[in-house]
Amino acid sequence: MKFNENVAKEYLDIQTFICDEIEKVDKSSVFSREVWQSELGEGRTCTFSGSIIEKAAVNFSKVKGELTTGAAKALGVSPDSFFATGISIVMHPKNPWSPIIHMNVRYFELGNGGYWFGGGIDLTPHYIIDEYASKFHKALFDLCENYKVGFYEKTKNEADDYFFLTHRGETRGIGGIFFDRIGPDNEQEKLELFEFTKKLAKAFPGIYAEQLEALSGKEYSDKNLEWQNLRRGRYVEFNLVFDRGTKFGLETGGRTESILVSMPPVATWVYQHNVDKDSLEYETLSKLKKGVNWL
Amino acid sequence: MKFNENVAKEYLDIQTFICDEIEKVDKSSVFSREVWQSELGEGRTCTFSGSIIEKAAVNFSKVKGELTTGAAKALGVSPDSFFATGISIVMHPKNPWSPIIHMNVRYFELGNGGYWFGGGIDLTPHYIIDEYASKFHKALFDLCENYKVGFYEKTKNEADDYFFLTHRGETRGIGGIFFDRIGPDNEQEKLELFEFTKKLAKAFPGIYAEQLEALSGKEYSDKNLEWQNLRRGRYVEFNLVFDRGTKFGLETGGRTESILVSMPPVATWVYQHNVDKDSLEYETLSKLKKGVNWL
Numbered sequence: 001m002k003f004n005e006n007v008a009k010e011y012l013d014i015q016t017f018i019c020d021e022i023e024k025v026d027k028s029s030v031f032s033r034e035v036w037q038s039e040l041g042e043g044r045t046c047t048f049s050g051s052i053i054e055k056a057a058v059n060f061s062k063v064k065g066e067l068t069t070g071a072a073k074a075l076g077v078s079p080d081s082f083f084a085t086g087i088s089i090v091m092h093p094k095n096p097w098s099p100i101i102h103m104n105v106r107y108f109e110l111g112n113g114g115y116w117f118g119g120g121i122d123l124t125p126h127y128i129i130d131e132y133a134s135k136f137h138k139a140l141f142d143l144c145e146n147y148k149v150g151f152y153e154k155t156k157n158e159a160d161d162y163f164f165l166t167h168r169g170e171t172r173g174i175g176g177i178f179f180d181r182i183g184p185d186n187e188q189e190k191l192e193l194f195e196f197t198k199k200l201a202k203a204f205p206g207i208y209a210e211q212l213e214a215l216s217g218k219e220y221s222d223k224n225l226e227w228q229n230l231r232r233g234r235y236v237e238f239n240l241v242f243d244r245g246t247k248f249g250l251e252t253g254g255r256t257e258s259i260l261v262s263m264p265p266v267a268t269w270v271y272q273h274n275v276d277k278d279s280l281e282y283e284t285l286s287k288l289k290k291g292v293n294w295l
Numbered sequence: 296m297k298f299n300e301n302v303a304k305e306y307l308d309i310q311t312f313i314c315d316e317i318e319k320v321d322k323s324s325v326f327s328r329e330v331w332q333s334e335l336g337e338g339r340t341c342t343f344s345g346s347i348i349e350k351a352a353v354n355f356s357k358v359k360g361e362l363t364t365g366a367a368k369a370l371g372v373s374p375d376s377f378f379a380t381g382i383s384i385v386m387h388p389k390n391p392w393s394p395i396i397h398m399n400v401r402y403f404e405l406g407n408g409g410y411w412f413g414g415g416i417d418l419t420p421h422y423i424i425d426e427y428a429s430k431f432h433k434a435l436f437d438l439c440e441n442y443k444v445g446f447y448e449k450t451k452n453e454a455d456d457y458f459f460l461t462h463r464g465e466t467r468g469i470g471g472i473f474f475d476r477i478g479p480d481n482e483q484e485k486l487e488l489f490e491f492t493k494k495l496a497k498a499f500p501g502i503y504a505e506q507l508e509a510l511s512g513k514e515y516s517d518k519n520l521e522w523q524n525l526r527r528g529r530y531v532e533f534n535l536v537f538d539r540g541t542k543f544g545l546e547t548g549g550r551t552e553s554i555l556v557s558m559p560p561v562a563t564w565v566y567q568h569n570v571d572k573d574s575l576e577y578e579t580l581s582k583l584k585k586g587v588n589w590l
Contacts, residue, residue, distance in 0.1 A: 047566050057566070167551045233558070240535035241545065250462045250536065259462075263528070263564035271342050271352070271556045 004115075007107045007194060008062040008085040012044070014201045015060040015087050019046050021205030022091075025212055026052035038255050040065045045258045048091075052098075052216045056091035057261035063254065071251045074244075081111035086119075087201055088245060090262040091208065096228035097218040099125035099132070099173065099211055100235060102262070103204045104245060105197040116183035117193050119200060120155070122163050123211070124173030124235060126228045128284045130294075132211055133174045137294040139207050140177050147196040155179045160290040165238055170288040172238050180244075227281050230273060232264035239263065299410075302402045302489060303357040303380040307339070309496045310355040310382050314341050316500030317386075320507055321347035333550050335360045340553045343386075347393075347511045351386040352556035358549065366546045369539075376406035381414075382496055383540060385557040386503065391523035392513040394420035394427070394468065394506055395530060397557070398499045399540060400492040411478035412488050414495060415450070416502070417458050419468030419530060421523045423579045425589075427506055428469045432589040434502050435472050442491040450474045455585040460533055465583040467533050475539075522576050525568060527559035534558065 001009070019031040029050035036043055043061030062085040072079045086106030093100065105119035123136050137156070144152035155177035163172040184190045239246050239262055249259035275281040296304070314326040324345035331338055338356030345351075357380040367374045381401030388395065400414035418431045432451070439447035450472035458467040479485045534541050534557055544554040570576040 045566075055566075167545045167548075167554075229561070236531060236562075237535060237555070240532060253462075256462045257567050260532070260564065261566045265565075266524070266561060266563045267531075268561045269555065269558035270560075271340075271350075272552050 004083050004109055011087050012060050018058050025209045026050040054092050054094040055265040059088040059258050083109040092264045095216045096126045096220050096224040098215045099123045101208050105201050116181045118180035119197050120178035122176035126231045128287045133294045229268040233267040233269050236267045299378050299404055306382050307355050313353050320504045321345040349387050349389040350560040354383040354553050378404040387559045390511045391421045391515050391519040393510045394418045396503050400496050411476045413475040414492050415473035417471035421526045423582045428589045524563040528562040528564045531562045
């Protein structure tokens with residue numbers, strides 16, 4: 001089997017694993033697992049709506065085609081044929097004390113022989129709770145350092161820069177790790193990187209379960225729900241204005257429903273919304289900065 | 296007074312006129328009129344929340360500065376200083392049978408002496424009702440033809456192309472008129488074009504009042520409200536992915552709250568939402584096409 005087909009096959013298996021594991025965390029529902037085919041390729045979009053996780057999607061896709069001028073420009077490469085496969089996840093919890101989570105691993109090849117892996121995981125708490133922010137980053141630190149010393153620091157900083165809403169001067173949440181365009185020439189390093197993306201994806205359900213098990217039973221008020229919907233509005237802004245996967249997908253004529261399944265179930269906008277200086281909402285906003293050491 | 300300062304002054308007066316007129320249409324509230332200043336310039340953001348119009352904003356701004364590389368690229372010009380002034384309006388009605396409306400007129404100057412006017416108005420009904428779609432386009436036809444024969448057809452077609460969600464294969468609504476980068480060398484033509492933008496802006500309250508007076512009293516169900524929120528989700532998609540004013544504003548470091556005040560109060564997303572073939576929702580979707588003759 002060609003390397004790229006093998007990556008796709010293994011990612012598909014991991015998608016199954018992730019869905020199975022998440023069904024053990026929120027037993028109120030099961031994933032709807034929908035296989036699709038399009039002009040560009042194929043995929044499986046698994047969606048979930050339960051009592052703990054309000055709206056979740058675990059996407060797998062394997063597509064190929066010709067880059068449009070816009071997509072090639074966005075990637076900084078010459079127009080060429082491409083192959084891309086990956087898993088992409090967004091989960092919006094019902095309880096405002098629980099965080100939104102996103103994870104993505106992807107492999108990309110150009111017709112000219114160029115290739116790279118990319119990926120990331122980041123957490124967007126509606127309310128930042130230091131203890132659980134720390135647990136999240138600790139899990140990533142262990143994963144990264146196990147792969148390569150210094151990889152956490154490098155990709156944590158990249159996440160701070162990437163998951164940032166320039167027009168709001170806010171990070172999306174507490175970040176996580178982000179890496180893109182890593183394409184080692186050395187065959188061994190390439191395989192190790194592939195292994196790392198698999199480990200990251202397989203670690204996802206446990207990492208999110210730790211957050212949900214601690215926080216999804218916490219009581220909440222209407223005010224907490226209002227805040228959640230405002231923060232979901234920011235999530236929409238990030239995904240439509242900045243998210244590279246979303247932009248690349250829409251630009252290359254990807255399957256819109258699978259791309260925009262990352263949108264929250266509902267989002268609100270209030271002109272010049274203000275929060276009290278001694279509120280938890282204010283505290284969360286004050287922590288949406290780059291360069292915070294969450295460990 | 297310099298021409299550009301005069302344009303700004305007259306636009307500011309028209310903003311006042313528009314707010315006053317809208318307050319006569321929805322008497323349940325008044326505009327909050329907020330003057331602001333930023334590094335780039337100044338403006339007035341007038342916001343409204345009433346029982347007929349749920350969320351509205353009438354923006355005026357007058358800004359100048361240096362184009363960022365991104366903004367210059369987006370405009371297709373070399374990096375230069377710029378001056379921009381305009382009125383920008385979005386109104387989200389409470390009643391799902393009433394349409395969302397948008398109107399914008401703007402004047403732009405470059406340091407190298409280049410200048411142009413742009414503008415547009417378009418209607419986004421949650422439910423398309425042919426009679427009122429036609430009234431809207433008839434009003435624009437009269438305005439345009441009074442200015443210049445053939446201007447309606449030209450700008451109506453541009454609106455069809457501009458107010459289009461490529462990834463959805465849908466127009467945003469029933470369109471309207473759109474024009475950009477018209478900068479006549481001839482002084483008389485320049486003044487006539489300025490007059491046209493003023494007439495368009497002044498016609499706005501009457502055009503929207505005609506829709507609201509007919510439709511805002513119509514009874515609606517929870518199902519109608521759900522549909523309205525889904526359509527508002529599409530509005531969000533257009534504004535964040537395609538709207539040139541939003542992109543230019545965010546790119547040049549404009550005042551975020553004034554730019555994103557166009558967002559609906561609430562929006563929802565449902566993965567693969569389906570509508571029955573013989574429903575009004577289906578009928579509306581089937582009409583979201585380019586090239587429809589609404590007259």
